[in-house]
Amino acid sequence: MTTAYDFTAKDIDGNDVDLGDYRGRPLLIVNTASKCGFTPQYQGLEELSRTYAESGLVVLGFPCDQFAHQEPGDDEEIKNFCSLTYDVTFPMFAKIEVNGDDAHPLYRWLRQQKSGVLGNRIKWNFTKFLVDRSGAVVDRFAPTVKPEKLTGDIDKVL
Structure with missing residues (x-):
């Protein structure tokens, strides 16, 4: 599996992970x-990362420019924006596509494991997938779900 x-x-x-x-x-x-209008969620994601790091949670960010050209920068610009x-x-991670042939x-x-409102397509930026310790997707959250609302779900997989 x-x-x-x-x-x-x-x-x-640019390193393979x-x-x-x-x-x-x-x-x-x-x-x-x-x-993106949801970009301020970076703050909540960082708070989750810092709060739950000792318990094992790892937040992974995958920039994507497939939704209204809301990630126009290259990887270096994205890295600087996120950091600063x-x-x-x-x-x-490096900018990727989340829908389509590429x-x-x-x-x-991930899309095959948990479909959303648009079937197995990603609807928009800041769609979130929670993966348990065995590597299985346990839930998918819409972009409108703020990171701070995930604490109960995260506690269940810790």
Whole structure:
């Protein structure tokens, strides 16, 4: 059976990251954007990351420019924006696509595991997937669900 830990992705610095390195740790996987009405959620995601890091949670950010061109920058610009504006310390990855033929394999798998309002497509930036310690997707949250509303669900996978 495939799990979230079976995938690799390039981090925001261009290095290959084996998600297997996070095996046994719950993940909150989020497609992000710097010019979106939901962009302030970076602050809440960072708070979750800092609050739950010792318990094992890892927040993973995947910038995406598929929704109204709301992530126009390159990886270096995204990295600087996240660091300077929201003091993001959780792992950020290189910009990817989350829908369509060129969707990253991780996102093709995530969408198959938990569909949303638009079936298995990602509706918008800041869609969130919660993965348990075994690497299985346990829930999907709409962009409108603020990170601070996830604490009960996160507690269940810790």
